[in-house]
Amino acid sequence: MSTVPATRLNHALGLLCLLLALPVLSLASAWFSLDADALDLLRHQFSTVLPAYASSSLQLAVAVGLGVALVGAGTAAAVTLFDFPGRRALELALLLPLAMPAYVLAYVYTDTLQSSGPLQAWLRMRTGATGALWPDVRNLAGAVVLFVLALYPYVYLLTRTALAGRGSALLEAARLLGAGMTRRVREVALPLARPAIAAGVSLALMETLADYGVGAYFGLQTFTTGIYKAWLSFGDRIAAAQLATVLLVVVALLVWLEHHAQARLRFASSRPAGRGADAQPLRLKGPAALTAMLLCSLPVLLGFVLPVLLLLRLVLEEHLHGEFGLPWDRFLTWSWASLRLAGGAALLAALFALVLAFAVRLRPSWPLRVGIRVVSLGYAVPGAVIAIGLLLPAGWLQQRWPDSNWGTLLTSTSFGLIYAYLVRFSAVALQSVQAGYARLSPSLDESSRMLGAGPARMFWQVHGPLLLPSVLGAALLVFVDVMKELPATLVLRPFNSDTLAVVAYQLARDERLAEAALPSLAIVLVGLIPVLMLARAIRRAAD
Known part of the structure; x- marks a missing residue:
């Protein structure tokens, strides 16, 4: 590869990475431009809303962290x-709540459990009670339960991976040395x-x-x-940017903790021993087996099966009664908007990750x-922070050139929305493509060079076919994440153009x-x- 094309490519990719970091970097302007009014506003926030935001967020984070740790690690x-x-069915079914956004769980259980909902109506009819039967x-507290049901699979997946490698073999060795079950655990x-538990809890807290x-x-x-x-x-916008910066600092701390835990996790499982004939799971019988089966089934039932059935009930009842107020033509328009934005963002994110x-x-x-480090931080940045980070430079551009459309190009357009998606989800695509590259031996590159292949030919004829599954997987993951994304879409979406997530909200x-x-x-x-694809990959690895 000649020096000039390589330098140009590196410069272009460096510029793209800088553009993806722009929304986060622009938040610093809220602190560099502090004047007397801004300082008064900051003092007002510290004395009024900021303590309430910090208290609620802290309580929510602590309770959710404990919940996902207990449920995820226990299962x-x-x-x-x-x-x-x-057990064989449950070890895959426990991943299903990954497909259920927490806000969908909120809608479903609110409709079912509220005073006018079907459950309380049925109980009042049976018991003759009046009024609300529960708060x-x-x-x-309700939000904590919903977040735990939706996010425990992060802890479950990482903990299961850590234990499935050397865990069974080491536990078997401890048993042979005379340690009881409680001591072994x-x-x-x-x-x-x-x-693994720390890394999974960090991911759940970011969400x-x-x-x-x-x-x-x-x-x-x-x-x-x-x-x-x-x-x-x-x-x-100044108050919003200041709050977004505080949230960003908290998320950056969680990112550091997650990376630290992942490094220890990779070290702990760097030489997996596998599960041999002498390291089989301990077979449970009687009440112990029934308890384990019920405890593993409960998160799946509450986090996926029951919500899906309740959603289907709502849809069918509306159609059977002829009271469905959602026009199908509008639904198709919203679906097309979601598919178009998700498809565009997935394609661009996968291509950018592949080239980088x-x-x-x-x-x-x-x-x-x-x-790469800058791009990788994007997934940890909340959509609300990215939205404010885009609105700040848009407002500055509009003030600088009021007769131009530079400011509005970043807001209320598909371009600005896809830009926000790339900032948020390019890290997902990059991680998948890098995992694919890690499986390609460097000897392939050397052999290609010896046969006279240049970088372009090596890319298309050697790397491309071998990386196709990883690239497709990256595009699919970004596609699904964009379909579920709500905060940035809610602020930056074009006028008269809604997505399924926004309409549901x-x-x-x-x-x-x-x-x-x-x-x-x-x-x-x-x-x-993607959840089914992940379950299939896990089953192949286990077999």
Whole structure:
């Protein structure tokens, strides 16, 4: 590869990485441009709303972290270390809640459990009771339960991977040395799984702090809902940027903890021992087997099976009664908007990740490595922060050139929306493509050069066919993530153009939960695709 084309490619990729970092970097302008009014506003926030946002977000994060750790690690240990009826099916079914966005769970369970819902109506008819039989589920405790049901698979997947390698062999060795089951779990399994649990909890907390749908629908005072309130309700971009910066610092800390835990996790499982004949799961019988089966079935039933059935019930009842208020032509328009935006973002993210990974493989210079780190941080940045980070430069451009359309190009257009998606989800595509490159031996590149192939020919004829599954997987993951994304879409979407996620949120906000069922169900079905692919890959690896 000649020096000039390589330099130009590196410069172009470096510029793209800088553009993807622009929304985050632009938030710093809210602090560099502090004047007397801005300082007064900052003091006002510290004395009024900021303590409430911090308190609610902290309570939510602590409770969700404990919940996903207990449910995820407990179910992972059960299906990995023990054998009981239905274990083979449950170890894959426990991944299904990954396809269920937390805000969809909020809509479903609110409709079912509220005072006017079918469950309380049936109980009142049976018992003769009057009034509400239990408090409204739209509170902090209800949000914690929903987040745990939707996010525990992060902890489950990483913990199961950590235990499935050396876990069974080490536990078997401890048993042969005379250690009882309690001691084996406490002194062998728990230390081995601790880095995986920490990494999974960090990922779950990032998703929790980035959420807007559940927080807004339940009326929670979190940082994300505060950012939207400051911008959309009060029109104060400085206050929104300051809140977004505080949230970004918290997320950056979680990213550091997750990377630290992942490094320990890779070290702990760097030499997997496999599961031999003497390291089979301990077979449970009687009440112990029944308990394990029920405990592993409950998260699947509450986090996926029951919500899907409730969504189907709402859709069918509306159609059977002829009261379905959602016009099919509008639904098709919303679906097409979602598919178009998700498809465009997935294609661009996969191509960018492929070219960036190829450039790093050919010439791993430090600017490209820094660029990869910058891009990788995007997935940890909440959609609310990215939206504010785009609106700030858009407002500056509009003030600088009021007669031009530079400012509006970043907002209320498909271009600005796809730009935000690339900032948020390019890291997902890059991780998948880099995993594919890690399986390609460097000897392939040397053989190609010896046969006279240049970089372009090597890319298309050698790397391309071998990386096709990884690239397709990257595009699919980005596609599904964009279909489910709500915060950035809610702010940056073009006028008169809604996606399924936005429509589901707006209908649920207006208490039209039956009509919100159809777009919610469509989002879940699309999200089910990568979950099934992941379950298939895990089953192949286990077999």
